[in-house]
Amino acid sequence: MLQADRDRAAGRHTAGYVTGYRGSPLGALDQQFAFALGELTERGIRFQPAVNEDLAATAVWGTQQAGLNGDGRYDGVFSMWYAKGPGVDRSGDPLRHGNLAGSSALGGVLVIMGDDHTCESSTTAHQSEYSLINTFIPILNPAGVQDILDFGLYGWALSRFSGCWVGLKSVHDTVEASASIAIDRDRVQTRDPADFALPQGGLNLRWPDTPQEQEARLHQFKLPAVAAFVRANPIDRQVMGNSAAPIGIISTGKSYLDVRRALLELKIDDERARALGVKLYKVGMPWPLEANGLKAFALGTRKLIVVEEKRGLIEDQVKQILYGEANPPVIIGKRDELGSVLFPVEGRLDATQMALAIGDRLLAESTDKPLEEALLAIRARLEKTQLKKTPMRRIPYFCAGCPHNSSTVVPEGSRALAGIGCHYMAQWMDRETATFTQMGGEGASWIGESPFSHTSHVFQNIGDGTYFHSGLLAIRACVSAGVNITYKILFNDAVAMTGGQSFDGPLDVMRISRQVHAEGVDVIAVVTDDPLKYPPKADWAPGVKVYDRTLLARVQRELREIKGTSVIIFDQTCAAEKRRRRRRGLMETPNERLFINTAVCEGCGDCGTQSNCVALTPV
Structure with missing residues (x-):
């Protein structure tokens, strides 16, 4: 918003664009943009959450192309892309292409990378600087809330002058913080360096443009322009x-x-x-x-x-x-x-x-x-x-009422593979679940393992958010490879692990059934807590059968005998999301309660074992 105000004050007719994957929230950044929708719209800033990070980066590349054909509505579009470390990793190709192509003269691109140095909420410890260096994107590293604002404005100015996309590092120590700061559109003042001569045609994005010309421009002029800009506007x-x-x-x-x-x-x-x-x-x-x-x-x-x-x-x-x-x-x-x-x-x-x-x-x-x-x-x-002795540690666990308490159970004699999402935690529970993949790779590891294993079949857990992000490609790969695998698509109606965000597009159980059927999956079962909630003429894929969740074990035993790829869609809303919706009046609060009769309870703990519910405690 400060950048929009700066441009307006300078007489520039620009717009803004913000995109990223909701599953990479960077301290609930996406939710804050949603809350500020009115102020953003007033300033011509569009917040567009993306299906995944690399498509978001490609969209940002597109914002810099607006107006190349003489049909642009604005003088330029300043853009911001955000992702956690894994999203930076998977987006190397569009980041490289985008930086080589460049930024527009009155646009500019900020690449916000959220790093988890100690692997507190990730599957690997991340340091994304080297990923950006590999694509020759300059990097700013703010130390505190004021720096984040100042460096953001500085980064857009640097991007516009040099034609480079500019990285901005974020860690929770600096992002999830509070401070008294100065919000002033004129606080950051920059000037073009006097000791740098622009080449013919300038440094910014253009068309036509060959890969060889882009490479030469980057190394001969754009990176030297970065150095000249920082000399003229010291940030160290x-x-x-x-x-x-x-x-x-x-x-x-x-x-x-x-x-x-x-x-x-x-x-x-x-x-x-x-x-x-x-x-x-x-x-x-x-x-x-x-x-x-x-x-x-x-x-x-x-x-x-x-x-x-x-x-x-x-x-x-x-x-x-x-x-x-x-x-x-x-x-x-x-x-x-x-x-x-x-x-x-x-x-x-x-x-x-x-x-x-x-x-x-x-x-x-x-x-x-x-x-x-x-x-x-x-x-x-x-x-x-x-x-001091190390205190007892409580490992993360499924929430009370979480559908994964039921959905991640496998029948005796079977084993399951984990993936990205809350169901990752099944690996340290009594669930016969071990090993995992990167986001979107769920099941693909079995393509490589199965020819060399005596095990003939595995279950693969995959969340609906991951499925929508990139997981459907892995299902396609398993069908193509002809491996024996049953996907359990855990449809909990939210990107639950990162704040309960909604999907960025249409997704429901019926649609998933049709999609996987179109990919070549013939055996599809839906297991749910309420089989009667679907309309009588629901648009299922051919052959879909709907079961109550109490029959999950039977369904799994049947499907593990099927040759090839089969799918179980486990449909039950995330418990944490249910609580959020009930607090907001968006979901009915059930009027049914369960009570334990302490007079007859023997304290055996079997209720906790059967339900896997963390909220049950001995009395």
């Missing part, structure tokens, strides 16, 4: 200490905030930093790293400490930029002065780790009693914390 800066300090610390994004916390633990403010001879450099664009500002910061230093979470990105660039400079400093980061691990790649870094690493090196330079005492206090606190 020294934020603490004296410029002549012998020790320098370099960090970015979330790690920069951790460094500031580490310095607080060491009782180091700006005055103390000057006295101790240490300075801090905050990097806003970790790739490509701006060289002039770095050289000025490094001048006169004896040691540079590069602090960054996950794989080193800035450190190697620092070494490359300073190589050959007179009296270069010792550079440490992922490894210390002796080659031992200093800041590990795996897991996460915290302020305590940083405080010890920084404090030890400052103390080695000069004796300082307050610093020595601060280090002793940190180590004592750390030792005390480590002596």
Whole structure:
């Protein structure tokens, strides 16, 4: 909205476009856009959730083409694409094509990548910078809420000038935060660099345009234009200490905030930093790293400490930029002065780790009693914390009333494969469910395993959101390969795991039956909590049979004997989504309740075993 206001104030007739996959919510970003629909519409900004991430990226590519044929309604369209790490991975092809093609002069593209560094809500720990570097997309890394706003405006300006798409890194530490911020359309001011001559035809998207011309333009002009823009509009800066300090610390994004916390633990403010001879450099664009500002910061230093979470990105660039400079400093980061691990790649870094690493090196330079005492206090606190026994951990589990409590059960003698979604948790329950795939690959692993296994048949769980996203292709692949597999499509009427979002398109049980039948699946069963809810003339695929969920075991035993690919559609609304809808008055609250007669209950726990319900507790 700030970008729209800036363009209007400058007399530009532009529009905005935001897209991404709802299953990549980035802190419920999609829901916030939905809440602000009125304000967005007023400013000509369209929020268009996508079927999946790579199609969303392709749509963004299309926004930059608006007007190429002289039929554009606006001067340009500034666009924003968002995805979590897995979505960035699967979208490499459209991101590469889009960045090579470029942005329009009054459009611009922001690529928002949501990274889960510690794999808290993903199946792998993610660091997406290298995926964007592989497509030559410059990357901004904000440290806090104010930076997110400022860097967003900066990114669109950079994208418009250079013709590149621009990445913006997001982690929950900086996104799921609150702060008092300045919202001012004129807060971020940029200017075109005076030391860069635009080539003939400029840097922005055009047509016709060959792949060879795009590659040459990217490397000869667009990336140099990025460097020139950042020189003219510095986004990296020294934020603490004296410029002549012998020790320098370099960090970015979330790690920069951790460094500031580490310095607080060491009782180091700006005055103390000057006295101790240490300075801090905050990097806003970790790739490509701006060289002039770095050289000025490094001048006169004896040691540079590069602090960054996950794989080193800035450190190697620092070494490359300073190589050959007179009296270069010792550079440490992922490894210390002796080659031992200093800041590990795996897991996460915290302020305590940083405080010890920084404090030890400052103390080695000069004796300082307050610093020595601060280090002793940190180590004592750390030792005390480590002596505590690890508390009992409660692993994630299905919600009370979750349809997966029933749908993920398999008959004796069978086994199932997991996938992306809440049903992933069946792997650590008594469900004979093991191994999983990436989103959309559900069942394809069995194509490779089955020729080399004595097992003749497996069940494959797949959520309706994943099915709509990309999972139908895997079903097509299994039909084509002729493997014996029964898909259990868990239709719970929502993208449940990421906030209960709706599908971005038409999807119901009847439609799924027709789709899989058209792909060559002949045996299709529907299992539901209410067989009577379907209309008498429901438009089922040929041969579909509807069963009550109490008959699931029988249905599964029958289908596992079928040769080829078969499908069970388990239709029951997500329990959490039911509660949301009931609170909003969108679904009737049932007037039936179950009670346990404590006078006759023997406390055997069988009710919990049979229902798998986490809400049942012994009395």
